[in-house]
Amino acid sequence: MQERDERGREVLGVYSHSLKYQYQFGERGSSYRQGTYWFVIRLDEERYSVQPLNGHHLPSGVTKTVTKEEFLQYYTPEMEYFRKHTAPALESLREKLFMGRRFFDMGRLDKAEKLFCSIVLQDETNIDANTGLTEVYANQKRFTDLRTVLDRLFGVDDLFREQQRHKFNEFGILLRKQGLFDDAVRFYRKALEVNPEDDHLHFNLARAYYERGRKDSCLEHLYECLRLNPGLVEAACFLDHIEEEDAKESGS
Structure with a gap:
């Protein structure tokens, strides 16, 4: 095999x-x-x-x-x-995930939700299906359902392992863009417990703190991001932006 x-x-x-x-x-x-x-x-x-x-x-x-x-x-x-047993089950799961993503991209959120839910019934901790559900619920503004899935995901340690970094970065960005800043902060802080040297996690957490109005915490993680990766242009520009804001506030 x-x-x-x-x-x-x-x-x-x-x-x-x-x-x-x-x-x-x-x-x-x-x-x-x-x-x-x-x-x-x-x-x-x-x-x-x-x-x-x-x-x-x-x-x-x-x-x-x-x-x-x-x-x-x-x-x-x-x-x-x-x-x-396992090979057919995995193939069925892959097909459902593919169709779920396709329905989501087509805007057919009810069908996407149905497929993602069917996967979660078979595998409650499936990261792809749960992430799909968060996107569906976020788009539908169903924040109670969204938080239920979030709580389930926070219990899945595999989500925060190094090999899932691209997924939890995208997921945290989704939360922030939906205005769920507290959830985004909670998510990134959990991820940093496993990956404390990840510069992009510190950068994204800094952005979430900024949106939350917690500038001190924002700067703390922005400085840490630049310490880990001095060449990250986005972080340097973000820091310049904050310093310009502070200068204007001081001048006024």
């Missing part, structure tokens, strides 16, 4: 896990069928990412990294399980 995920990493498929069963190289099939099932991605030659499957045969929940030695000792390939 040589499938690749969206980041180009090698997908190994579904494996079962047992502390009592050691897979022997060259063994045909697996006699183990009663333990937990895990979706496995090879990170590099020495590390593997494993994520448990939920009742819908989809990878869901917290991922963890195991060493090559641990992986070879305790994880057993379940190719037939992957072929019959």
Whole structure:
């Protein structure tokens, strides 16, 4: 199996896990069928990412990294399980996400919401579907529903991992543009707990604080952004703008 995920990493498929069963190289099939099932991605030659499957045969929940030695000792390939259950479930999910995004781009928000909701029913922590719902609810000004999804997303640690940086940057910008400055601040602060050296996070948090009217906090993160990346033109221009505002206020 040589499938690749969206980041180009090698997908190994579904494996079962047992502390009592050691897979022997060259063994045909697996006699183990009663333990937990895990979706496995090879990170590099020495590390593997494993994520448990939920009742819908989809990878869901917290991922963890195991060493090559641990992986070879305790994880057993379940190719037939992957072929019959997980592969079709993943393909169905991809189709729903594609159609959901397409309906959203067409302005057919009700249909987009229906598809994103159907995914969340199968995988409550699916980042793409939940993010899609936030965009639908933001456009419909359904802020109570939006905050429900936000609270769910804040509990998904995977969202704030390094590999999701492009997603949570876009997501925070969406919140800020919708005028949800407190939620944007909350979102970026959570992301910074995982990525404290991310200059763009500090820049976006500075903008959210500025819109919130908290100039001191804005400048704090703007300075930190420029310390991390002195060449970020947008941050330098933003700082110039704030300094010009301060000068005008002082002059008046």
